[in-house]
Amino acid sequence: MDSQPIIEFTNFTFQYFSQAEPTLHDMNLNIYPGQKILIVGPSGSGKSTLGHCLNGLIPFSYRGEVHGSLKINGVETSTLDIFQLSKVIGTVLQDSDSQFVGLTVGEDIAFALENDNVPGDEMHRRVRSVAQMVDMDTLLTSSPFELSGGQKQRTSLAGVMIDDVEILLFDEPLANLDPATGKTAIEIIDDIHKQSGKTIIIIEHRLEDVLHRDIDRILVIDDGRIIADMDAHALVASPILKETGIREPLYVTALKYAEVKVTEEMRAGHIETLKTEFSRDALQTWYGHIQPADHLNTRPSILKMEDISFSYDGIRPVLTDINFDIHEGEMVSIVGKNGAGKSTLSKLLCGFEKEDRGRIFYRGKDLRDKSIKERAEIIGLVMQNPNQMISNPMIYDEVALGLRLRQVPEEEITLRVDKVLKICGLAPFVDWPISALSYGQKKRVTIAAILVLDPKILILDEPTAGQDFRHYTEIMEFLVKINKLGVTVILITHDMHLMLEYTPRAIVLAGGRKIADTAASVVLTDAQVIAEANLKETSLFALSHMAGIEDGTQFVQGFIDYERRLKNR
Template sequence: MEKRPIIEFKSFGFQYFSQAEPTLEDINLTIYEGEKILIVGPSGSGKSTLGNCINGLIPFAYKGEIKGSLEVAGVNTQQMNIFELSKKVGTVLQDSDGQFIGLTVGEDIAFALENDCVSLNDMKDKVAKVSAMVDMNHLLNASPFELSGGQKQRVSLAGIMVDDVEILLFDEPLANLDPVTGKKAIELIDEIQKETNKTVVIIEHRLEDVLHKRVDRVIVVNEGRIVADMTPDELISSDILTGYGIREPLYATALKYAGVKLQPDMKPGMLSSLLVDKVAHNLVNWNEKQLVEESIDTRPDILTCENLCFQYNKRRRILQNINFRIKEGEMVSIVGTNGAGKSTLAKLICGFLKEDEGKIYFQGEIFSDKTIKERSKLIGFVMQNPNQMISKSMIYDEIALGLRIRGVLEKEIEERVDKVLKICGLSPFKKWPISALSYGQKKRVTIASVLVLDPKIIILDEPTAGQDFHHYTEIMEFLKELNKKGVTILLITHDMHLMLEYTPHAIVLANGVKVGDSSAVDILTNEEIARQANLKITSLYEIAKMAGIYDATSFVSKFIQHDRKELAYEK
């Protein structure tokens, strides 16, 4: 039976009134009932604008000029209002907190039903049904703000499903989730889609993570245009992703390094579907030819924590007996579950919180009794949410603020601000107001405002969340260059690729306890540590095992070593 089109863009274009150029141009796209579609593209490519057109935020919330037509469920969106569209398209936002209305999970899920004056008995039945589907029926009386990131997302999903919408739209659902919670989120979306046959549209940077489960088509957007519309098998077999600066799955890169010419009939769109038998000998041969280069780090310690303990209240310790040493000039990942204590550890190092027990040393000297002001001359901290750091209305003033407070001359301030604007890809926006920036661009402003102060240690909380691969690489390569000059960098992250590629040393926390302190390769090939800390074993390790490579950990080391050389060569 032929499926009916449920979303149809015909010669569609959109230009925000505040922009000089169109954000979307000549979009021709048909999505059919029951399809699962992934939309990817660099930051600023127009993929989020595409999503906002589907759910009605354009033109009802964000004003601009529309060309062509867009039909949702057979009706032109310009003939509907946002309320009518919300009955057809349900949206789960990147920031779940911004979507909550009720004081309890049950109230929040029931909100749309209350608006529709549904009877109390029917309302209870519907809430019970959808909360069970997303496995939140046991937490209906909990406050949404007490939940984990993954649980919040489940509540948001239930809140739109009670309306029995035809289309589920997910805007970067993985951005703030740890790897295992993200994997579970993709499995839940897949499960819901199979059970309900709803049309699912996912907008996401983390392509490999979304392709953990089947996707019908991947739409690649660049500079406001659709540049590819194909199956995952076709896309991974092409050079389109790397051509547009989008990160391809790590296992696909490994196969290319091993001399494999990927073809759709190998089914490389998902690791689970890949016909490994056809390529195993390539991987084995490549692995045998590579040598692992060993090096001994003789640098002195810059930051030491001994038996660090902290708790916000008497019920539960957030950190228990944390011990680690970080050497001068290291780049280190701090990883683990949501709520493991990673951000709390950073706040203790910066002096925002005071440890209950234990000591912190900086270059061998006791650091625990130094004030926040004294520590700020040595340590810079970039928070996860940029809105919590920004205090000025203009980009230049925000980045210059720390230097002005320190009494630096304006001429030197401008030189230093211009330098970091360039490094962080913000030069074109020097005179812009911060309100005109996207979430990802605001993130880069906060990084720039810390980098400009020239600290000895920089701690970054999720520096690449919400960044496309191009900007991610730009920021990380800058941090790597900074690191080469002797600046010690600590990265709190959920990004396993970042951890593998950029940080030789990783510290792992789970439930307030350190469960790992080793090389990133050792951590991401250790199934026990991964299980304890909600990490995801790298697909490099998995494909090596599938190919019959005995020492899969060594294979991962060889890949990272080779990959760094390739990236250096490309520059």
């Protein structure tokens, strides 16, 4: 550490012009060349703002007041503009899908060179050589939309590496990625770090996923302050994660349930480095004492799909021979990688698309002749992005919309809207404009707007995408509450925690077929299903083997049962 820091924050404070309080307070931080750093923190902690300060989006796109100093490579950043900074620090934004500028991989990688007026021949040569570094040189003429998630990540990465930057900044690289692709992304980043020795900064709240590979330092940010700066082993052994509301790795939670005191010496930062000699006995004893929960749902069927097949163009099947039966009051997840047919399935249920073959039953009644509007009174669909649903400036009007369009008398509307707002915890905000709400609250508004129609089944598309642990818990506990009121809940997701913690049953789609329909603990420990559906084996499975417990699936189930009992107490 005797070298000059590459990034140097000194008493750095930043306040957006639109905010009353600074978002970053008095930061002091040195990052040295070649380090690999993870910055974690809950939403609103200032971690993204920190990233924006580094890459120049602050003050270029987002304005505010800066005090103190931030030096990159010894140069004060206030004297540089975003373009000069982009030569030193390359940023890979979250959601590679929405940031492709080029129509082909090659063109996208070349974007920065085009803007630098690099002549054609040299440009093509440099694109080829960078593409080789990320293993994309054979796909230069492919459209970004034909690529797999991992290839998209590689393309985005090449696009910033082409400037030969010294620092790579990843802003929530795992958001919107399915578990398997997320794992690949972390591996790609690690490989690049090892090959190039560049300084790497990852901003992310999915701690366990990032810790799939080594990290030199983890910075925890909360309320605009750095509250911890340590390695992974020390961090998971400290109470900081719990205090800041960041999800600790699942195997660490299991260790704590088994009343093991996690210490730095146990090297619990990564599942691979964990020393189980201290915890083996405790885990076995704990596992032995878990009482299995009663999982049988004997209530009648509420929604049934029978031999459903569907294709958009009549040539390429999107869904083939789908059968399932969902019982009243269940909470089920539908999982599978992008393009597996999950969204199409929900569209068929809502009547947005018509199945080519097969039948859909609601409480034994064929839904074939029900219009979209009629089905909506039985099955409500909440889309992923709340902005795609909200069309009124005020909460009350937004929730009342469905009833008004159905010509329900205004007195009844008031009653029903008030009731739903109360259930959704939105009653105190009833007079607020929607624009003043947080993302999670907006999500609730969209759920309320559907619930007001009193559907018996609620389908939610990725309800927790991009949410930190606190908001995730908030949304999910809210859905549990709704579920307990008698609404059957179907979740379309690739969040494995959500499957494990909230849905006893998971239906897995791959290539338009149902490949599994069983307990989440079975799905997340079955190597073949995991591979086909782009999931990832849960770390609990590895933990059980390390602790000498034969039946890993049963161990995972035990964990779920234990946790559920803990929550219900």
